[in-house]
Amino acid sequence: MPLTTIYTDNTSTPVIAGDYGLKIAKAGFDVLTASDSDLLFNSSWPSLQIVAVITDTTGSPFAHGLTFPPLVMATGPVPRPVDSTYIYGGTGTVVVYNLDISVDVDYSYTTKTSSSNTYDPDYGIKMVKDGESIDSTDLRDYLVHSRCGTPLVLAVKNTSTSTYTVPTAPADYKGIQYTQKLGYPVFVFGYVKAGVANFGSITSPIGTWHVSPLAGQSYPVTATNGTISQLFITPPTTTDASLVILRTPMFATTNTVNVVF
Amino acid sequence: MSDYGLQVTKSGVSAPSSNPADLIMTTKFPFANIDPTLSNSFRTTNISISRDPVIGVTTLLTYFAHGYTYIPKVWGLWTVGPYVAGTFPFGIVNVQSYNTYLSNTTAANFQLSYTVDATNVSLYIVNNDPSATPFTLVGVNIQFTSLVFVTDLQAQNYL
Numbered sequence: 001m002p003l004t005t006i007y008t009d010n011t012s013t014p015v016i017a018g019d020y021g022l023k024i025a026k027a028g029f030d031v032l033t034a035s036d037s038d039l040l041f042n043s044s045w046p047s048l049q050i051v052a053v054i055t056d057t058t059g060s061p062f063a064h065g066l067t068f069p070p071l072v073m074a075t076g077p078v079p080r081p082v083d084s085t086y087i088y089g090g091t092g093t094v095v096v097y098n099l100d101i102s103v104d105v106d107y108s109y110t111t112k113t114s115s116s117n118t119y120d121p122d123y124g125i126k127m128v129k130d131g132e133s134i135d136s137t138d139l140r141d142y143l144v145h146s147r148c149g150t151p152l153v154l155a156v157k158n159t160s161t162s163t164y165t166v167p168t169a170p171a172d173y174k175g176i177q178y179t180q181k182l183g184y185p186v187f188v189f190g191y192v193k194a195g196v197a198n199f200g201s202i203t204s205p206i207g208t209w210h211v212s213p214l215a216g217q218s219y220p221v222t223a224t225n226g227t228i229s230q231l232f233i234t235p236p237t238t239t240d241a242s243l244v245i246l247r248t249p250m251f252a253t254t255n256t257v258n259v260v261f
Numbered sequence: 262m263s264d265y266g267l268q269v270t271k272s273g274v275s276a277p278s279s280n281p282a283d284l285i286m287t288t289k290f291p292f293a294n295i296d297p298t299l300s301n302s303f304r305t306t307n308i309s310i311s312r313d314p315v316i317g318v319t320t321l322l323t324y325f326a327h328g329y330t331y332i333p334k335v336w337g338l339w340t341v342g343p344y345v346a347g348t349f350p351f352g353i354v355n356v357q358s359y360n361t362y363l364s365n366t367t368a369a370n371f372q373l374s375y376t377v378d379a380t381n382v383s384l385y386i387v388n389n390d391p392s393a394t395p396f397t398l399v400g401v402n403i404q405f406t407s408l409v410f411v412t413d414l415q416a417q418n419y420l
Contacts, residue, residue, distance in 0.1 A: 021269045021285070043269045049290035051281065052418040065420040068282055073334070075414065093414050095334055098281050098290055119298050127266065127288050139296055139411040143266070148294035148411060151336075185305075185338055185406045226340065248303055248408065249295055256305045259323045261312065261386075 003225045009177050010161040012106045017044040024125055024146060026117055026251075037112045037250055040124050040146045045250065046107045046153035051096040054087070061086040061204075068100040069209045071189065071244060079211035081194075081204050088204040099153060101191055101209060101242045106155045117251040119147050149249025151187065154180060157243045159233060166232045175232035178243050184254070186247045188214070188229045190222030193240035209242065281420075290419045294411040299328035301409060306384065308403040316388050316395055319374070324383040327409045334412045335377045340404040371398065375405070382407060 021043035025031035029038040036042060051070065056062050064070060064087050072087060073095045074080040081088045087096075124146030128134045132141035139145060155178055162174040180186050190212035192199075197206050204210075212220035212231055220238065223230045231241045266288035270276040274283045281287070295302045306323060314320035327333055371388045384405055390396050 018272050018285075022267065043267070043286045045286075047286065048293035049287070050293050050412060050417075051290055051420060053412070053414060053416055054418070055414075055416055065418070066281055073336070095293075095412065095414075097293065098284070098287075100282065117297065129291070139294060140413060142294070143288045143291045145292075145294060147298065148292065148296050150293045150295065151408065185340065185404075187336060187338060187408075249297070252295075252297055252303045254305065255300055255303055256307065257325070258307045258309070260309045261322050 003223050003228060003230060005167075006228060007175055007177050007230065008163040009179050010104070010157045010163060012108070013104045013161060014106050014108055015046075017042075022125075027120060027123060035112065039250065040117065041144075042250075045150075046099075047150040048153070048246070049098045049150075051098050053093065053095050055093040056087075057091050059091045061088045063087075064096045066096070066098070069102050071097040071099040071101055073097070079202075079213070081199075081202055081208045081210045083205070083208045088208060089202045099156070099244070101156060101189075101244050102158065102193075102240070104156060104158050104160050105153070106157075107153055112250065116253040121147075149251055151246040151248065152250065154182075154186060154245040154247050155243070156245075159240050169232075170235075172235045173232055174241075175230060176241055176243055177228060177230045178245055179228045180245055180247075182247055184248075185226055186245055188222065188224050189244040189246075190214070190220070190229070190231045191242040191244070192220045192231070192233060192238040193242075195236040195239040199237070212241070291412075295408055296328075296411055299409070301325050301327055301382075301407075304407050304409075306405040306407070308384070308405065310386075310398045310401045310403065313395075313398055314386055314388055316390065319372075319385050319387040322384040322386050322403075324381045326380055327377070327382050329409075329411075329413075330379060331413045332377055332379050334410040334414060335375070335382055336408045336410075337375050337382075338406040339373050340406070341373070341401065371396075373403065375407075382409065 023031050024041040025034040026038050026040050068084050069082045072080050072082050075093045126145040127143045157176050157178050159174040164175050166173040166175050191209040192212050194208045212222045214222050229243050233241050269286045270278050270283050374385045376383050
C-alpha cells in the first residue's frame with residue numbers, strides 16, 4: 001500500500017555491538033580496524049538463524065518451540081499468525097527464525113553498504129551439522145559457512161517507541177514508522193497484535209501476532225514506499241504492531257536483469 | 262544436539278544459555294544462508310509490460326535458474342509502479358508467501374505470483390478484470406527483488 005503521509009519515525013532502541021565475540025576480516029583487511037562491510041563474519045551481526053522448518057497438515061495450532069513470537073515465513077498464500085508458543089492458521093510449511101518480532105530494537109551498525117567478496121575456500125570459518133562431513137559440498141550441511149551471508153536485521157519497531165498517533169483517529173491509535181537508509185530495497189514485514197480472539201477470521205487467541213501485508217484494501221495493511229514504512233494500531237481490536245526490517249547480507253552484489261514481457 | 266559449537270550471549274547474560282532469547286548467535290541453529298557465488302542468489306528482475314496477458318489466464322512473465330538441484334526457500338519482493346490514473350492503484354508490495362494480490366475494485370484485480378521448483382524461480386501475472394474494457398497493464402514496470410536461500414523445505418528442527 002502506498003504511503004500517503006509521512007510522519008515521524010519511532011525513537012531508536014539501539015543495540016551497541018559488544019566488544020566481544022568472533023570476527024573474521026576479508027583477505028587484506030585488518031580485523032581490528034575493518035568496517036563491517038570488510039568482514040566475512042561477525043558474531044555481532046543480527047543474522048537470521050533457522051530454528052525449524054515445520055510442515056503441518058492438520059491445520060491445528062502447533063508449537064514452534066520458542067518462548068517469544070518469532071519471525072515465521074510460510075509457503076502458500078495463507079498468512080500464519082504466531083504467539084509466544086504456537087503457530088496458527090492453515091496448513092503447509094513454515095520456516096521459523098530466531099527473531100523476536102515483539103521486542104523493539106535497532107541495529108544501526110548494520111546500515112552499511114554491501115560489498116562484494118571473492119570466495120577463497122581456504123579462508124574463513126565453517127561448521128558442519130552433526131553427522132555431516134566437513135568436506136561436504138552441499139551448503140545445507142553447514143551450520144555456518146563464511147562463503148555465505150544471511151539477511152540482517154535492521155530493526156524491529158513497535159508501539160513502545162511510537163512518536164505519533166493517527167490524525168483524526170482516537171488518541172490511542174498509535175502509529176509506527178521506520179525510515180531505512182540503505183538506498184535499495186529491504187524486506188519489510190508488518191504485524192499487528194490482536195486484541196480480540198479470532199482476528200481476521202483465523203482461529204487464534206487474543207495476543208496473537210497477525211501478518212499485516214503490504215498489499216490489501218482492508219486493515220491491517222503495512223504502507224511503504226520502499227524507504228519509509230508505516231503501520232498503526234486500532235485498539236481494542238489491535239493492541240500493538242511490529243515492523244520487522246531486514247536487509248541483504250553484508251556482502252552482496254547487485255544483480256539486475258531487465259526483461260520485456 | 263552434540264556438545265560443540267559457538268555461542269555468543271547478549272550482554273549481561275552468562276554463557277552458556279539454553280534460552281534462544283539470550284543469544285546473539287549460536288551454531289545450534291543454522292544460519293539462513295545465501296550463497297553469493299550463485300549469481301541469482303540476489304537478484305532484481307525489472308519487467309516492462311509491453312502487452313496485456315490474456316484476461317483470466319495466469320501467464321508466465323519470466324523465469325530464472327536459482328542454481329540448486331532442489332527447491333530452495335525464496336523471498337520475493339514485488340514493486341509495482343508508478344501509479345497511473347485510471348489504472349490499477351500501484352505501490353510497493355511484498356509477498357510473505359508465494360502470491361500477492363492487487364486490486365482496484367473487488368472485481369477488477371491482477372495478481373503477481375512466483376513459484377519455485379527444483380530448477381527455476383518463475384514469475385507470473387494474471388489480469389482478472391472482468392469488465393468489457395479491462396484495465397491495461399501496458400506500460401507498467403514491475404520489479405521483483407529476490408533472495409534465494411540455501412535452505413530447502415525439508416522438515417528440520419534444531420531446538
